[in-house]
Amino acid sequence: MPRPFLSDALPRNVRCAHSIIANLRAFANPNRYSSALHTAPPPPLPQNGTAHPHPHPRISTVNDEEIAHFSRLSKLWWDERGEFTLLHKMNPHRMRFIREKVLEVLREDDRNDDAVALRMRDSNRLLNGLDVLDVGCGGGILSESLARLGANTLAIDASAENIHIASQHAAADPGLSSLSFRHTSAETLLQEESKKRFDIVCSMEVVEHVNNPAAFLRSCAELVKPGGHLFLSTIARTPLSYLLTIVAAEKVFRLVEPGTHTFSKFINPDELIGFFTKPLNEGGRPWISRTYAYGLPTRVEAEVRGIVYVPWRGDWVLAPRATTPLSTQANYLFWIRRPKENV
C-alpha cells in the first residue's frame, strides 16, 4: 500500500473534519472510503518529446471499462430527456460558474479597469479568442456552450463513439465554427510537439471516471497556461452522495444508467484542495498557497461550489458562495487558477 501522499498536507482542522466524516462512512465497505487520489501512485514522468502514434499512450489514465460504458450510451447524449437529462440541466449552471470565475479573475487582474469587466459582464462572447480545452467532452454538451461564448474550443474524449456523436451534433449547428473535436487523451495532448497550452481547461464529471486521478489532474493542470483556469466538477465521497447518486439516481429512479458511477472513485473537495496545496512537479510552486477555515483556499486561487439537484424544481441550484461545506456533500464544482509566472 503506497503511502497516502495527500493527507499529510491537509491542515489539522480539515483532517479532523475528515476523520469525523470518515467515521460516519464506516457503513460502507472499507475500500469505499479510501480516496482514489490517495491510493494512486505518483505517475512516472512522461518521456519528453515522444509523440505516440496510438491515441492513448502507455501512460494513460483512460479506463477501458468506463470508455466501453459511455460508448454504449453515446447515441443517447443528445436526447435531452433521456439518459443525460440531468447533465443537460446542469450545464447552464456549470457555465454560470465558469462565467462568474472568468469575470472575477478579469476584475482581479485589471483592478483599475472596471470598464472592461463591466462590458464583459453583459457580453454573450465572454470567452472570445480564448483557447479552451474540454477534456472528456462526452457528447459535447459543455464544449458547444464554450464555443458559443466565443472560445476556440478543442474538445477531446477517449471514446471514439462519443467524438463521432459530438462532432456530428455540432456539425448540424452553423454557429459552432470555433469548435473542433479530437479522439485523444489529455496525456497524448501533453506529449505533442506543438506544446499547445490553454487559457481554460475544463474537465466536467470526468475525474471520477479515470484511472489514477492524480496523474489525470496533473496532466490537465499541465495543459493550463500560466494564469489560466482549470475547472473540474465531480462528486464528493460521502454517505449523502452515495444515497443520491448511486442509490437514488441509479438504482431507485433510474435517472442514470446503473453502473455509471463508482463510489470509491468519488473525490472530496478537501482532497482536491490538498492535492493542489502541494507542488505538482518537483521544485514547482503549489497552486494553492494557503488555506483558511474549513481548509478553504482564498477565492482568487481556488474555489469549491456545491451544486444541488432540487427534484421539485426539476433543476439544479448552484449553491451561493458563502454556504456551509454541507452544500458540497454531493455534486460540486471546482475552480483553480494556475499561478502566473515570475510573480
Add this chain to the structure above:
Amino acid sequence: MLLRGQNSSARYLLRRSQSLSRQSSHALTRLYHVTAAERAGQKECDIVIVGGGPAGLAFASALTANKALHGSVEVTLVEGGDLSKVHDWDMPPHAFSNRVVSLTNASLDFLDQIDAWQYVDAARTCPVEDMQVWDGISGSRIDFNAVSLGVGRGPGSTQMARLTETLNLQRGLLRHLSQQPNVTLLDNTKVENIFNDDIPGGGWPMVQLSTGGVLRARLLVGADGINSPVRTYSKIDTYGWDYPTRAIVATLLHPPRTFSPNTTAYQRFLPTGPIAFLPLSPTSSSLVWSTTPALATVLTKADPAILASMINAAFRLPELSVRYLHTRLLEHPSLSPDDLRAEIAFREQAHAIAPYSAHASANVNPDDVNVGIPDQGIDAVPPLVARIQPGTIASFPLRYRHAEAYIGTRTALIGDAAHIVHPLAGQGLNLGLGDAASLARCVGNAVMHGSDIGSHTTLAPYARERYFENHKMMSAVDKLHKLYASTAPPVVSARSIGLEVLNELEALKAGIVGAAGGESNPRSSPSSLWGTVTSGVETLVDGARFAKVVGSGLKSIAGGVLQQVARAAGTGPGEDRRG
C-alpha cells in the same frame, strides 16, 4: 428597415461567404458543416417567428431589447399579411377601430421595459380608473376604484389598466421593430410547409416560404394564431370547446360626462353572456358583447340605431325585460328603431323607471343628458350611446383552446397559438404578452450561458413558467362565464352574496388590486388583478368562498410555497407532450 421579400439576400450572401471563409481553417473538423451550408436556397436563422400579431411582434421586440442578444441572435419574422398596412395605419383622432385591448399594468411595464411603449400613440389610449361589474339577474355589484384602492403605475397614476386599439399597439411594436438591427421582417410571405432537415445530428425545423426560400430555424416560434402551422408541425394537440356565443364589437359614440371622466369600464353579466363597455376617449367607447349567435346575427345586420338602443337597454333594464327584448327582436328582425324604442319605453314604464332616471334610455335625447344635474345613480351605468361609428360593427366566435404543450423540438408556442380564452376579462392579449416576456427571458439566459436557444433545456423553463399560470387564468375566466350563464336561483344568490361580500371587504379588494399594481414582478402573471378576482369566483364555485378570505391573510406566508408546488405541478402538461 422594413425588409420585404428577398431584399435581405445580398446581406445573407455576404454573411454566408464570411462564414465559409472562417470555416476553411477548420475544414478538417467542420466537414459536415460545409456540406450543410452548401444547400441552395436555404438560410440559417437563429429565431424564426411565424405570425406578426401582437404576441409575435412583442416577442421580437423583447428579443431586441435584450442586450445579451445583440450581435448574436438574428430574428426573422414571417407574416402572411401586409405589415405596411399596420405600420402606416392611421385614423382621425376621434374615430377608433373596433378591436380594443386592455393592457394590465404588468403588461404596460413589460412594454415600457422593452422600449416599445413610446412608439404607441398615447393619445389613443385610455386609463381604466374604475371598474363596475354586476350580476345581470340580481344586480349585485362589485366596484373596483383605483383611487380608493390606491393602485397605479408609480406615484400619481391611478390606473388599473389601459385600453387601446389592438392596431395602435401593433403599430407601435412594428415601429419599434423597424428601428432595430438584427430583425428581418418578411411580410406578404406565407409559410407553405414546415419539415425537418435531414442533416445527421440535426433535425431542425425547415420553414418553406411562399416566396421560394427555406429558413432553417434554430428556434421556431409559433405566434400564428388558432390554426397554428407551427403547432401542427410540432404535433401538439389542443383541447377546448366553442362557446355557444358570439362577441359583437363596435365603437360607440356618446356625449361626454359632466362630472366624471370617461375612465370607468362597465360589465354586466347577462345569462346570455357579458356585455362590456370600455372607455377609449371622453366621447368614444368600445363594446364587447357576447351573446347568442342568433341575436348576434340580427344585431350586426340590423340598423345601427337598433344596436345602440339595445346596448343602452342591456345596461339598464332588468334582466326579464332584456330577455323579452331579445326574443322580440329575434321574432321580428325587421323591427324598426322607433318600434324598438316604444317597446323599451313601455318596459321602462312597467318597471317604474322615471323618464329622467339614469336607467331610462328610450325617450332620452343623448345630447340633452348633460343638461341640469344628473341623476344620482348616473355613475352606475355607462353613458348613453348616441350613435355607433359607421363600419365598426362586427362579430366573431368565442372559443376556449389550450395547447397540450407549449414547446416541441426546437419550437415554442406563444399567444393565441398556445391559448385562446373568453374575452370577458380582457386577458387574452395580456397572457400573450406574458408569454413573449417569459420566452424572451429564457432565450436571454440561454445566450449568456452559451446554451443552444432551441434546446429543450432552454425552453423548458418557459413552459414551466407559463403553462400553469395561463391555465389558472383561463379556467377561472371560463368558469366565470359559466357561473354567470346560470339562472338557477341558488346559483344566482350564492354568486350574488359572494360578490357583495367581496365588495364590502375593502382590504381584500385592495389586496386583490394591489397585486396587479404598479410594481412589476417579471415572474408573476401580467394579469394578477383579474387572476385574483376570477380565482375568487372560482373558489366560490367550489363552495369555499370563506377559505379565500382567510387564505389571503396567509397568502404572504404560504404564497411562495404554493407557488413552488403549483409550478412543479405545471411542469407536467407544459413540457412533456411532444411528437
